Every structure is written in C-alpha cells, then in structure tokens.
Amino acid sequence: MSDEFDVIVIGAGPAGENVAQRAVRGGLSAAVVEERLAGGECSYWACIPSKALLRPVELAADVSRVPGLEVGPIDTRAVLARRDEAVSRYDDAGQVGWIESVPATFVRGRGRLDGPRRVVVDTPDGGERVLTARHAVVLATGSVASVPPVPGLREAEPWTSHEVTAASSVPDRLAVIGGGVVGCEMAQAMHGLGARQTTMLVRGGGLLERMEPFAGELLAESFAAAGIDVRPHTSAERVERPEPGGKVTVHLPEGPPIEADEVLVATGRRPATKGLGLESVGLPADRPVEVDDSLRATGVDGGWLYAVGDVNGRNLLTHMGKYQARACGDVIAARARGEADDLPGMRAVADGFGPPQVVFTDPQICSVGRTESAAREAGFRVRAVEYDLADVSGAYLLGDGYRGRAKAVVDEDRKVLLGVTFAGPGTAELLHSATVAVTGEVPLERLWHAVPSFPTVSEVWLRLLEAYGL
Numbered sequence: 056m057s058d059e060f061d062v063i064v065i066g067a068g069p070a071g072e073n074v075a076q077r078a079v080r081g082g083l084s085a086a087v088v089e090e091r092l093a094g095g096e097c098s099y100w101a102c103i104p105s106k107a108l109l110r111p112v113e114l115a116a117d118v119s120r121v122p123g124l125e126v127g128p129i130d131t132r133a134v135l136a137r138r139d140e141a142v143s144r145y146d147d148a149g150q151v152g153w154i155e156s157v158p159a160t161f162v163r164g165r166g167r168l169d170g171p172r173r174v175v176v177d178t179p180d181g182g183e184r185v186l187t188a189r190h191a192v193v194l195a196t197g198s199v200a201s202v203p204p205v206p207g208l209r210e211a212e213p214w215t216s217h218e219v220t221a222a223s224s225v226p227d228r229l230a231v232i233g234g235g236v237v238g239c240e241m242a243q244a245m246h247g248l249g250a251r252q253t254t255m256l257v258r259g260g261g262l263l264e265r266m267e268p269f270a271g272e273l274l275a276e277s278f279a280a281a282g283i284d285v286r287p288h289t290s291a292e293r294v295e296r297p298e299p300g301g302k303v304t305v306h307l308p309e310g311p312p313i314e315a316d317e318v319l320v321a322t323g324r325r326p327a328t329k330g331l332g333l334e335s336v337g338l339p340a341d342r343p344v345e346v347d348d349s350l351r352a353t354g355v356d357g358g359w360l361y362a363v364g365d366v367n368g369r370n371l372l373t374h375m376g377k378y379q380a381r382a383c384g385d386v387i388a389a390r391a392r393g394e395a396d397d398l399p400g401m402r403a404v405a406d407g408f409g410p411p412q413v414v415f416t417d418p419q420i421c422s423v424g425r426t427e428s429a430a431r432e433a434g435f436r437v438r439a440v441e442y443d444l445a446d447v448s449g450a451y452l453l454g455d456g457y458r459g460r461a462k463a464v465v466d467e468d469r470k471v472l473l474g475v476t477f478a479g480p481g482t483a484e485l486l487h488s489a490t491v492a493v494t495g496e497v498p499l500e501r502l503w504h505a506v507p508s509f510p511t512v513s514e515v516w517l518r519l520l521e522a523y524g525l
C-alpha cells in the first residue's frame with residue numbers, strides 16, 4: 056500500500072510537530088511518523104522532566120536566602136510524582152490528538168528514507184507501510200546521548216539523560232561524567248533531591264565551558280557550597296560494575312577511585328541518523344544532516360529533503376528546533392505554491408547569532424549571542440562590560456547573599472550588542488530582553504531609553520550601559 060502526502064515528517068518531537076503544523080497552515084497535507092512517543096525527547100526525557108525535577112531545588116535555594124522563611128526537607132516522592140504528571144505518565148495520547156487536530160496524519164512506526172521522496176515505515180505490528188511525498192520529506196529525528204569509549208562504561212549500563220530524567224528514586228551516591236548542561240542540571244537536581252554524595256568528573260577546566268568563564272565559576276562556587284564535588288581536569292579511566300544495577304567503581308588516572316550507586320554519562324549528543332536510510336539519497340550515514348538557512352539539505356538532488364531540530368546539529372535546543380520548523384514549514388508551502396520562498400520568516404537566520412539558552416541551575420545561567428572570545432574570534436572589534444548583579448537593588452531584595460554577574464559584549468563599530476550573559480537567581484526571565492536587543496541590533500543609544508522598572512533585576516541593563524559610558 057502506498058500513501059501519498061504533500062509533506063512527510065519523520066520524528067514527532069517539538070521540531071517535527073511544528074513543521075507539520077506550518078506546512079498544513081500553508082495549505083499542504085502532512086503525515087508525521089513517530090517510532091516512540093509523539094512529543095519527542097523534550098516532552099518525556101529532556102526539557103520537561105528535568106525542569107520538573109529542578110524546580111523544587113531552585114525554590115528551596117531561593118527560600119533559604121530569605122530570613123524568616125524555612126525550607127523543610129524536600130519530599131522526593133512528591134517531586135517524582137509531579138514529574139510523572141509533567142510527562143503525562145509517558146502517554147502521548149494528548150500529543151497525538153494535537154497532531155491530528157492540525158490536521159495531520161499520525162503514523163506510528165520507525166521511518167527510513169528509501170530513495171527520493173519515499174519513506175518506508177516499520178510499523179509496531181511488524182508490518183511495513185510505504186509513504187511517498189509530493190513535495191518534501193523532513194527529517195526531525197533529534198539526537199541521542201553519546202557514551203564515550205571508556206573501558207567498562209558501556210558494560211556498566213550507565214544512566215544517560217533518559218534514565219536520570221525518568222528516575223524512580225534518587226541514588227545515594229552519584230558519579231556524573233561531563234560538565235556541560237545536562238551534567239550540571241542533573242547533578243544539581245539529584246543532589247538537591249537527596250543524593251548524599253554527588254561527584255562530577257569534568258574533562259576541561261570548568262563547568263559550562265562554551266559560556267562566559269564567570270558563569271561556570273559562579274556555578275562551581277554554588278555547587279561547592281551545596282556539597283557537590285566538582286573535579287576539573289578529571290576523566291574516567293575505567294569503570295567497573297560487577298553486578299548489573301549494583302555498585303559502580305569509576306577509576307581515575309590518579310587518586311582513589313570513586314564508588315557510586317549510579318553513574319550518569321552527560322558527554323554530549325549525536326544526531327539520530329542511524330538506520331534512517333541517508334545513504335539511499337547519497338548522504339553520509341552518521342553525521343548531522345547539513346542544511347542551508349531554509350533548512351533544505353545540501354547535496355541532495357531535487358531539493359525535496361529538509362532537516363530541522365537536533366538532527367541538523369545547528370543548535371541543540373527545543374526553541375531553536377521549533378524556530379527552524381516554522382521557517383521550514385512555511386518555505387515548503389511557499390515552494391509548493393510556486394511563490395516567493397525567501398521572505399524574512401523563511402530563513403533560520405537566528406541560528407547564526409548564538410542562540411538564547413537558560414541553564415536552570417542555581418544560579419541560573421542565561422546567555423544569548425556571542426561570548427566575548429567568540430566575538431573576537433569572529434573578527435569583531437569588541438568591548439565588553441560587566442556588572443556585579445548583587446549590587447542591583449532588585450537582585451539584593453531577592454535574598455541575602457545574592458551572587459550573580461552580568462556581561463554585555465559590544466560591537467564597537469556598530470555600537471550594538473553581540474552577546475549578553477546573566478548568571479544569577481531570577482535571571483531566566485530577563486534573557487528575552489537581551490535576545491530582543493541582540494537580534495534587533497538595537498543601538499546602545501536607543502537602548503538607553505528602555506527604562507527598567509525599579510526595583511527589578513532588570514535594572515542591570517542600566518548599570519551595564521553606565522559601565523559602558525552612557
């Protein structure tokens with residue numbers, strides 16, 4: 056049996072769902088193929104459960120800074136139960152209903168390319184369904200956790216982001232390999248929810264190394280104060296777990312090994328392209344699918360293949376995948392109608408700015424655009440200004456011992472912002488103001504007239520501009 060649609064999307068994560076919606080809005084028919092749960096990694100094993108686990112930990116930290124309030128012990132079972140609610144108990148009926156309401160056709164099964172415009176779906180009943188696309192196939196298959204080739208690590212069946220976000224209990228002793236976003240967020244969540252001994256093995260010199268250096272430093276100070284043991288310049292050399300699910304021993308190049316009840320690997324991700332049939336259309340099998348700014352795969356004849364979200368490797372963030380998806384759905388619809396396909400909304404230009412990102416730790420780490428060093432490397436003439444957030448009245452009022460910092464990176468030739476970083480409690484909701492300023496390339500002289508309310512943390516904008524000399 057062959058089913059024909061205008062657009063076939065493989066993968067029903069946030070990116071895939073949004074492409075289908077925009078393509079249908081543009082007058083096309085769409086099918087969405089999903090092998091596990093509609094809603095994707097983000098809804099069940101990434102953004103949503105991780106933030107549900109972090110929220111009480113963050114709130115407890117906020118409360119502990121306000122004299123007169125007291126935090127009792129966190130009821131971990133209640134937190135895990137709320138996480139289960141947040142992931143709809145791993146039931147995707149609601150998301151499938153949403154896809155069908157678009158309306159798009161939902162096809163459960165594992166999809167793979169089988170030549171131009173042809174998708175073969177292995178269905179859960181062991182059968183096969185062949186779909187053909189009149190206009191476009193969109194790959195939105197996301198990414199999977201990488202496990203580095205440390206002897207014994209794979210055999211030890213470590214936790215990845217999947218298992219830690221779905222944990223049904225908190226290990227007493229947790230070893231974390233990796234000092235990036237997943238490592239930091241999940242170390243803090245597990246520690247705050249009751250892990251007695253949390254040890255982070257960080258290959259580089261600090262946490263969150265792609266951000267401004269002060270961000271990782273402030274976070275490391277906060278982790279140290281909370282009792283999380285961060286070990287910079289430390290890699291796992293060998294891992295032993297004689298009994299499945301039993302005690303794990305992580306051997307280090309120097310010093311005593313770390314004994315733990317669980318080991319979490321958080322060393323980055325690779326695109327989910329295995330078995331996707333990329334070879335059948337002449338693309339390499341195990342690499343991100345390279346795309347142009349209209350999200351069309353480069354190097355495929357006929358221009359019918361697109362890739363959005365983590366699988367194209369541009370920015371591994373839900374909001375960026377959804378942004379790409381909106382552009383992609385619109386451009387496919389415009390091309391199908393033979394209309395102009397280069398309107399401003401049809402190019403994912405924001406991918407190049409440096410995406411907005413919030414790391415939901417205590418302190419929150421928020422950044423958009425380029426860091427100072429990235430801006431210099433890119434050849435901009437740069438001046439950077441910093442400000443201690445603790446000196447902002449609105450931040451001081453959030454709690455005693457407030458620690459935080461802000462930095463703005465200015466393009467000296469155009470007098471606009473290239474990047475902004477905030478590290479501190481209560482800064483996550485501040486980030487969008489920076490995103491608007493950076494993306495809008497608002498001249499500093501104009502920004503001066505955007506008056507922040509007193510006493511909010513946003514007053515740091517005024518202080519940064521004063522530090523610059525306005």
Ligand SMILES: Cc1cc2nc3c(=O)[nH]c(=O)nc-3n(C[C@H](O)[C@H](O)[C@H](O)COP(=O)(O)OP(=O)(O)OC[C@H]3O[C@@H](n4cnc5c(N)ncnc54)[C@H](O)[C@@H]3O)c2cc1C
Pocket residue numbers: 065066067068069070071088089090091092093094095096097098100101102103105106164165166167195196197198216220237327330331363364365366370371372373374375376
């Ligand atoms: C622990 C963790 C926390 C995170 N927190 C945040 C956060 O707070 N904010 C943020 O912006 N980002 C966060 N991210 C990143 C975010 O999860 C991803 O960027 C986002 O999920 C990517 O969306 P996507 O649609 O590209 O892929 P996914 O969400 O991975 O969805 C891809 C879908 O495709 C399906 N699929 C794969 N192959 C096939 C196939 N062959 N056939 C059929 N279906 C297939 C998969 O089953 C999956 O459902 C986090 C990531 C992790 C690991």
Ligand SMILES: NC(=O)c1ccc[n+]([C@@H]2O[C@H](COP(=O)([O-])OP(=O)(O)OC[C@H]3O[C@@H](n4cnc5c(N)ncnc54)[C@H](O)[C@@H]3O)[C@@H](O)[C@H]2O)c1
Pocket residue numbers: 203204232233234235236237238240257258259263264290291321322323324371372412413414415
């Ligand atoms: N709040 C958020 O926005 C959020 C939360 C979680 C994840 N994410 C996204 O998910 C993606 C994956 O996160 P991640 O933390 O897995 O990746 P990452 O790239 O952020 O960090 C990986 C870390 O592992 C280290 N590493 C890599 N290989 C190693 C090895 N062989 N041995 C030891 N250390 C090694 C790296 O030096 C780095 O510190 C990120 O790109 C991020 O954007 C976002």
